[in-house]
Amino acid sequence: MSIDAAIRALSTVLGDRLSLSKSDLDAHGQSEAHFEPIAPDAVAYPSSTDEVSKIVAICSEHRCPVVGYGAGTSLEGHTLAIQGGIALDFRDMAQVIEVNNTDMTVRVQPGITREALNEDLRATGLFFPVDPGANASLGGMASTRASGTTAVRYGTMRDNVMALEVVLVDGRIIRTGSGARKSSAGYDLTALMVGSEGTLGLITELTLKLQGQPEATAAATCAFKTIDEAVDAVTATIAMGIPMARIEFLDAASVAAVNAYSKADIPVSPHLMVEFHGSDQGVAEQAERFGEIAAEFGGSAFEWATKPEDRTRLWQMRHHAYWAILASRKGATAIVTDVCVPISKLAQAVAETQADIDASTIPAPILGHVGDGNFHAILLIDPDNAAEKQEAQRLSSRMAERAIALGGTITGEHGVGMGKLPYMAAEHGAGWDVMAQIKRALDPENILNPGKVVRLNG
Incomplete structure (x- = not known):
């Protein structure tokens, strides 16, 4: 691995759009939750798919890690450069490319946020329905298979992404899916990329379903x-x-x-x-x-x-x-966790989680998108109190184990990142090994967002 050599090569491609400034590095090393800051070695600001392809190809040549970065609103450490390398920030790729009113679809670049997209769509009578709360980027939402308050009616990102343009680790640019509403043509590469958290490729364009504004x-x-x-x-x-x-x-x-x-x-x-x-x-x-x-x-x-x-x-x-819950305990930080269970098990899951919290030493308000069985606990801790952090992690583990036992999942919308890695084997069994095999096939040198979603031996 030669991160320094990659940075030198990238500087000739990007010029001043490759930043080494401490403020930029620090900003891209922060997390919304409890993880310690981990700054990348440089931040790249591409303006086109071709530039993303060149960046990734250079990083691959030098075995330099690349971590995609959108709005930085993820909660499981998805965008932290835990092995160093380049944060690839899609700030300058945030345009609406095409709105198709008849087909009720839109093509966008990955850096545009959901609020900016819906503002752009206002005059069309259409809107994009997936609403995770945070003003996240659409590329990030697809990468984490996000959902939110409207998923009970309109579905998650899995249901609303029709096609993608993706840069693979060797710099190849592929298109997955199409403008058609259904297809039986081969493996569903769109579904594979949605939720892969930038570990298999970097999304550079999305085709999304739109909805009509309700009367x-x-x-x-x-x-x-x-x-x-x-x-x-x-x-x-x-x-x-x-x-x-x-x-x-x-x-x-x-x-x-x-x-x-x-x-x-x-x-x-x-x-x-x-x-x-x-x-x-x-x-x-x-x-x-x-x-x-x-x-x-x-x-x-x-x-x-x-x-x-x-x-x-x-x-x-x-x-x-x-933010309201975080402010309710002065100086606190939070371990924010979510699980999702079948609707028939929701009452049991919430009641047992509440009982755990009542018997705990830390406050942990519960809220969530219960219409699809998804709820959250915001575990408030003193960041300098190791015992409180350990207790919060115990409660989080109990929630994950309970969700699996009830036929659910360890995360309904936050994604895996590095925070949910400890529970992946219990949920997926041998299926997690298959995920690792897919990762090795598409990213044999483990360049793309290493340390997230899967664990690789060696």
Whole structure:
């Protein structure tokens, strides 16, 4: 490996778009969660697919690691250069290439964020529905197979990426998928790349499905006396086939943090936050039926928001919940973990997780996208307290083990990175070895985001 030689070669290709400044290196060595900073040796800012190809080919020649970088919002250390090397930042590849109104698709570069894309689409009457909360880049969202608050209706990135342009480790540029809505032609390379976290190739273009802006939208909050009642209301609503656009859960601790952070006055008890999309009549019927189901489980204190500004404020509070919870304990950092279980096991998973937290020595509010069985615990710790970190890791491990035992997964949307590596063998068994074989076949020198998703011997 010769990182220095790679940097010298890259400087002739990129000039001042290869940064060695300490501020740039430090910025690309940070993590949203509890991981210690790990700076890369240099930051590259390509402006085209051809430049990405040249960068990767040079790095491959010198066996220099390359880590793709979007908005830096990931939670499992995905973008940390744990073996050094180059952070390849897609900041300058953030354009909408083409909108096809008839096909309801859009082609974009990987660096554009979901908010910027939807702002660009506003005049078309279309929107991109996947909403992880953070203003993440679309390339990063595809790389981690992200989802979020709207997945219960519109699906995850797996369901919304139709085609990709990808640079492989030897610099080859391939296109996966097509503009067709389905295909039986060979291996699904698009699905392979979505969720691979930059370990198999670097995404340089995406073709995404779009949705029409709904005629009517209604959102509401609903209070419950207990977590069990709130979660049971979710499973009953799903079983009735009510087409919710979002259904989010916050426990009492999360609500208290949101109130303090957002200057809100939501009753401090477990809450569901829901949203319905459709026609005026359809939304009204869906909302009425949900209200009936929620009431059966003790739901009360309904607060409906039909004005756009009120809905925006409501979902801003939900999206800011992580920061609100972090602020609820001064000086704390967080180990943020997520699991996903079958809907039939959701109540059990949440109740047992809550029991673990109640018996613990650290605060850990629970919230999540419970409409698809996905929930999060934000484990608040003093970063200088080794015992608290160990306890948080114990709780996180318990959640992962429980999810697997209940037929679920160790992560529903955050991805593996390096934080979830310890649980991959338990979830996938021999399948994890197959993932490693695929990694070796496509990246034999382990250049692309090494140390993430799989472990390689030797």
